[in-house]
Amino acid sequence: MLVNFFHGLRDAGVPVTTRELLDLMEGLKQHVAFGNIDDFYFFSRTCLVKDEKYFDRFDRAFGAHFKELEALDDIIEALIPDDWLRSEFMKNLSEEDKAKIESLGGLEKLIEEFKKRLEEQQKRHEGGNKWIGTGGTSPFGQEGYHPEGIRVGPNGKNNKAVKVWDKRDFKNLDDSVELGTRNIKVALRRLRKFARTGAADELDLDDTISSTARNAGLLDIKMVPERHNAVKVLLFFDVGGSMDPHVKVCEELFSAARTEFKHMENFYFHNFLYESVWRNNVRRHNERTDLLDVMHKYSHDYKVVFVGDASMSPYEIVQPGGSVEHWNDEAGEVWMRRLLETYEKVIWINPVPENEWEYTQSISMTNQLLEGKMYPLTLKGLEEGMSYLSK
Amino acid sequence: MKFEGTERYVATDDLRMAVNAAVALERPLLIKGEPGTGKTMLAEEVAQGLGKRLIQWHIKSTTKAQQGLYEYDAVSRLRDSQLGDEKVQDIANYIKKGKLWEAFAADEQVVLLIDEVDKADIEFPNDLLVELDKMEFFVYETGETIKAKHRPIIIITSNNEKELPDAFLRRCFFHFINFPDRDTMREIIDVHHPKITEELVQEALEVFFDVRAIPGLKKKPSTSELIDWLKLLMADDIPDEILKERDPTKAIPPLYGALLKNEQDVHLLERLAFMHRREMR
Structure with a gap:
């Protein structure tokens, strides 16, 4: 069963x-x-x-x-209608309706006709004006309109054309679709591991008292490692160009991230990583930070997260001078490799749906550069990414 | 024994079914949903609706599963032994009963609310698996087994801050309180503010759903905020016209403090109003 x-x-x-x-x-x-x-x-x-x-x-x-x-x-339902149902049925009719039934030759005849058609009819039927089924104008069926009609099936209290499960109310809660701020928080929280690592360095008062008591009054000091949030993150956001439709989603991720980490630095880039990035998107042209400085300043245990669609011309990745915005002496690829050598954990979060990745060459190239550490911007993708980062 | 909602609480069909199934099959019921959709209130109302006593166990980030069972107060026992108190002979004097024990030991069936289970450590639900399944536990200090006389109706709420372990989920029934639609919302308002005029509700609902629809709000107003806001509106006797007057220069709804809890959201709204005004010119 x-x-x-x-x-x-x-x-x-x-x-x-x-x-x-x-x-x-x-x-x-x-x-x-x-x-x-x-x-x-x-x-x-x-x-x-x-x-x-x-x-x-x-x-x-x-x-x-x-x-x-x-x-x-x-x-x-059709197998049931018999005399005892018939009287109930008549009770529910207004005088007007009854008069109309008479016009069809009386209730007996209507039911007779109904049974006849039911026998003729082999399949479920929707619409139309003769067969028994739903939504039509034949006198027989459900949810349709005909003053002389027999309604088949119970008058459900929902009484909606769409069944509850057909409405698919929970579509946006599925974890393989894109997400809002609330969902992201859950995934990002994975990153925040309250790692109780390192030497014991804090007196645990409660534990000391209780174990001293158990020890019949002989002092027994207990220590615990200090609780601290060990996660440090560098965020790189792709802005402008092909990224614009995704900016809103990125903003949500960004605003969610802000509250989650103590050590979090964010930078912006355009399309791909080159020798410099910037912190303030308004003053991107005069306030740039050298990527080398970034790599020297933030230690190698920072986790790096890129957010971008990685959709561009392949030249922008592999060719010196390939950038659409400026002349770059070294290819983006070179800078990405340098960054990958510096930091142990680097992921790329891509708002483009995963099943479309293979149609854009630059996405596969970026994914290869990152050794497959590219994740879609869905709850599931974020979760996988975060669990890789915190491993 | 069926839960049908109460005069103060509107239960939708699916929620009623979830509660009744959990009661009939004696399974814990896990309730999730947006903050402010009445998760905690549900336990109170179930207790009231079924005429049972409610035991509440509010979970904090420091709560341990053991605290729900019992705690052994070794410190007072040590002190008593130094003072030569007679009590010290019997270890049972130093066992403090927790909420679960209280619920298990009750002479009639009770409703036990385990509130905000996701606030606790990730191990918390795992530590309660057997206790919730078998409804019994063992007290090491005294060597006795506490078994539930009547399996309590257990309602667990979660705000989704942590994922709960699979093994725990398998033992629970689950219900997600969806954000109420317009009709349900009207019912809820009727239940809480029967005096409020139909007109005011209509206007308020429109403004409320308008505010909820603004993209980029940090914290969208939810049911409890709507009810608070209506209370304020009624107390202040704000005429319907003010609400109805969708004048862009006054895009901020009156007494917005009850609806929007976040300074940035208020700014966002003001900025939208400003932009709108500029367009009008």
Whole structure:
């Protein structure tokens, strides 16, 4: 039971486990959700999905799996209408409606007609004006308009054209799409490791008191390493040119980063790294910092993060004088290699979706230069990048 | 026994289902959502709605899992032994019960709120795996096993500051409180401020969603801020016209302090107003 659904979820990339499937069974046994697909949807989601980033995948898998099932709804409902339903049905009609039913030859005839068409009809049907299905103007079906119509299926309390899982409300919580400030903070926090490393250098008062007490009053001093944030970061942002559509995303990353690190320096560059960078984008032409100075000033344990789309002409990377803005004596590639020799951990975060990287030559070249340490600007990409940096 | 929301709390269908499933299957329920969407309040309301006692355990960055079970106060025991107090013979006198113990030992089923679990150390949830699963733990000092008389209804909230370990997640049910849509928001306002005029709500909601839609805000106003703001508006008796008057020269909504908590956001709004004014000219 539900094993296919379970595998459908796993195939869609929702990490569900046997234990959760068993929970779902247990819940069904106890009638937590019974005879209502909306209830079942909410219940199975609360049971099987443990992170909102998987909600969208769950919705899609759920939709795919239960679509066929829903098609059965109409048929099953149609098998029920009998005398006891008929009286209920009549109660719900206004005098006007009843008069209209008479115009079609009375309720009996309408139902007769309905059954006949149901038999003729083999498949689920949508739209149109004759067959039974949804959204049409035939007198039979659901969600359609016809004053003389029979409505098939329950009048669900949601009563929306779109099923809850078809709305895909949680699309932007999936971790493989681009992100806002809130998501970035989670990923960047990975970087902030409160490394309790080094010599013990702080008196742990609580521990000392408690272990002295345990020691029957003989003083037992306990020390702990000082807690400090060990992460130091150099940020390089690509500004101008092809980067402009991504500036907003970068700003968000930047503003998120600001609060996360004690030691953080940021620099700007255009397209690719050359002999100088700048700190203030407004005065980029007169206040430049030599890259050599940067490399000498900040020690090799700084982690370096580039943010840029790396989309440019290949010449800008490999040729001296290839820069679009100025004459560069040495190729960007040379400067990048120097930087890579100086710093142990360097990553490049790219706002261009990962599946488009191979179509731009300069992106593959940059990625090769960085030995594959290029990550997309998605929560997942950031997480991978951060976990590499903090390794 | 079903939770249907209370007169002070609007529970959406999916939230109700999540709570009822967790109650029926006796699983902890993990609640996530934007700050201010009523995660902590949910536990209070569930307790009230089901007529149960609520035990709250607020987690801080220094909280250890052990503190929820019990603490052994070795220092007072040492002092008592030096003073020759009789109490010292029985180690149980120095065991301080934690919130989990309290919940397990209760004579009727209680609701236990573990608030902001993500604030604690990453090991915190891992240290509670067995305790939450089996609902029992062992006290080493006295050698007794504490087992829950009635499995408490456990509600855990998280602000998503840390990822929770998989093993922990597998043992919980999960619900994400989505930001309420317009209709739900209106219901929430009705519940909190029944007297407020329909018109004012309409205007306020429009301004509120306008402010939320401004790109680049550091902290977007959320439900609790909207309710605070409405309270202020009512207390101040600001006529609807002021809200309605979308005059760009007064682009800052009245009493904005309740909506925007960040100086930069206020500046952003002022700057937008200024730019707008310039365009008008």
